[in-house]
Amino acid sequence: MKRISLPSLSFALVMLYLFLPVAATILYSLATEWNSTVLPEGLTGKWFAELYADPRFLQAFGRSFLLSFLTTVVAVVIIVPAVFSIIVYAPRMERLVQILVMLTYAVPGVIMAVGLIRTYSGNGIPMVIITAGAYLVGLLPYLYQGTRNSLLAMQARSLMEAAELLGASHWQAFVRIIVPNIMSGIFVSSLLSFSILFGEFVLINILVGGRYETLQMYLYAKLSSSGHVASAITVTYFVLMAIITGLVVKFSRRSFTRKEVP
Amino acid sequence: MSYVQIEHLSKSFHGQHVLQQLDLAIEKGELVTLLGPSGCGKSTLLRILSGLTASDTGMIYIDGKNVTDVSPKNRQIGMVFQSYALFPNLTVSQNIAFGLEMNKISKTEIQLRVQEMIELVGLVGKEQAYPRELSGGQQQRVALARSLVTRPKVLLLDEPLSALDAQIRKNLQKQLRMIQRELNMTTVLVTHDQEEAMAVSDRIYIMNGGRIVQHGSPQEIYTQPRSEFVARFIGNYNVLTAEQLKRITPNLSLPAVERFAIRPETFREQPLAGEDICLTGNIAQVTMLGNITRYELNIGDIPVLVDTLHLSFEQEQIGTTKTLYVSPKDVIPLYDTIA
Structure with missing residues (x-):
């Protein structure tokens, strides 16, 4: 009889630990009743039907999507050229930027939210814009790291210099050479940023609350009324994250610079 | 005045002198090598010549014109980098055509000149390959073709063969010299490999500590060293x-x-x-x-x-x-x- 090795057993246990709650959530979202039995009494798609027929869900999903998407796009437009300039033209500043990037981890969400309320509340700027601004800062580490790694891997400085010696302006060199080569890196970082923002609850809940209900707030509200619907929301969220993860894996493999030279 | 003339060039980085009152003259069609140990300032000199790094003092003249303050894109200089710096997202043809496109040459002319270069460097059949699909030697030849296709006044080669193994390096040395002679291209090669310098140069400038310590033909340098260092x-x-x-x-x-x-x-x-x-x-x-x-x-x-x-x-x-x-x-x- 073939013996199971310790690493295989450990791996199986970790997988079980990670996927058991996911499997239970999926099962609960499809269960007719699941209170006093080991397995659900029956299976149904009615919780999903109910969820997708609720305009409040669709609006919350749309708001989450819009907020995450727009913030990510603005963050990419601002942060990527800034990181590029630092890496290529001012590499000595990189240390300072790294410290700034790390600082964003140092402030807990609740403290940040209280600080933002005290600073910006009542000055006429909608709090949802303030939240998006805070999100943008929060995305800095993810976009910085992804862009930086792509730029270093492709030796961006040499490529810029080569392009300039061939007659290209800074802008032409950036658009024609740098951007296509870091596109997959930017895309991966953007997807990661989007998924982080999509699941964010603390800031938006404290700063904006019910005035701008996002998916996480809707989920929180549904937890007290129907566990099955809440599970259906979670499963929908999982599916979206699985799609994003699949895209991240696909695009992080599709890089011009990381392939082996024969 | 020589075709390329460098006068009293100095450069310091963070208070450390990298180049000190350097003078150098290169005639048209000559292949001159800057030879020296790592850190002697030869690559800095090459970058100053290309315009990628600014000098602290001194003048650079190319073909009788003062180019000291001219930007790299307007200096009409071709350069092959140590890492080749090929554009990974462009094919061999597109890499070679890039400089011509930037200089707004007509499409027909671009096609003609790119094909001419591909034949010159022996890369026929590799036109549509991406840099990652080429060997080191082939990549080096693409880099050479890309820098030559714009017909620069001076070609700069920054240790272009250092990443290649001995056999390929020797073959490419011969090919490089042959192409340089065929095009009568004024060329400056930077290397720390004395054998390579001897094999390909018309004249060698030996550098140490940011200064030129001796210059002359390979024969003169080898048989009449003037200092212990040389x-x-x-x-x-x-x-x-x-x-x-x-x-x-x-x-x-x-x-x-x-x-x-x-x-x-x-x-x-x-x-x-x-x-x-x-x-x-x-x-x-x-x-x-x-x-x-x-x-x-x-x-x-x-x-x-x-x-x-x-x-x-x-x-x-x-x-x-x-x-x-x-x-x-x-x-x-x-x-x-x-x-």
Whole structure:
């Protein structure tokens, strides 16, 4: 009889630990009743039907999507050229930027939210814009790291210099050479940023609350009324994250610079 | 005025002098090599010549024009980087065509000139390949074609062969020289490989500590080193003090300098002329280097390297006595003390 090795057993246990709650959530979202039995009494798609027929869900999903998407796009437009300039033209500043990037981890969400309320509340700027601004800062580490790694891997400085010696302006060199080569890196970082923002609850809940209900707030509200619907929301969220993860894996493999030279 | 003229060029980084009052002249169609150890300033000089780095003081003239403050894109300089810096998202053809597109050359002309370059560097059939699909040698040839296609006034090569293995490097040295001669391209090569410098250059500038310590043809540099640094850097010269030389050749009349150099291959087993110096010593070490056998001979307490052609099947044994002859004209006085 073939013996199971310790690493295989450990791996199986970790997988079980990670996927058991996911499997239970999926099962609960499809269960007719699941209170006093080991397995659900029956299976149904009615919780999903109910969820997708609720305009409040669709609006919350749309708001989450819009907020995450727009913030990510603005963050990419601002942060990527800034990181590029630092890496290529001012590499000595990189240390300072790294410290700034790390600082964003140092402030807990609740403290940040209280600080933002005290600073910006009542000055006429909608709090949802303030939240998006805070999100943008929060995305800095993810976009910085992804862009930086792509730029270093492709030796961006040499490529810029080569392009300039061939007659290209800074802008032409950036658009024609740098951007296509870091596109997959930017895309991966953007997807990661989007998924982080999509699941964010603390800031938006404290700063904006019910005035701008996002998916996480809707989920929180549904937890007290129907566990099955809440599970259906979670499963929908999982599916979206699985799609994003699949895209991240696909695009992080599709890089011009990381392939082996024969 | 020479085709490329550099006058009193200086550059410092964070208070450290990298180039010091440097003067250099290159004639049209010449291949000049900047040779020196790592950190001697040769790559900085090349970058200043290309306009990628600004100098602190000094002037650069190309084809009679002062280009000291001209931007890299307007200097009409081609450059091959050590890392090749090929654009990963563009094919071989697109890489070569890039400079022509930036200079707004017509599409028909671009096609013609790209094809011409691909044939010149021997990459026919690889037009649609991406850099990652090419070997190191092929990538180097694409980089060369890309820098030549814009017909620059000067071609700069920053250690272009250093990442390649010995066999490919030697083949590419020949090819590089052939193309350079065919196009009569004024070329500056940076290398720390003295063999490469000897093989391809019309003239060599030897650099050390941000200064040019000697320049001349490969023959002049190799046979007439002026300083201990050049003698040691360019070959395996035996550098002896006047006192050491006096001890092993008491009758030889020597000029009043502190050090002398003798090439290891100038020693012979038979005298050719009556005035040849006769030296006898014990073999301390024997190293077989393919076609050369290298002996470390102790003449008294003075170690001397001797290279002989590897002709016999049997090596002489360590500890045996060996008598050798060297012509007095091969004892080179080292006048410069610049190290």
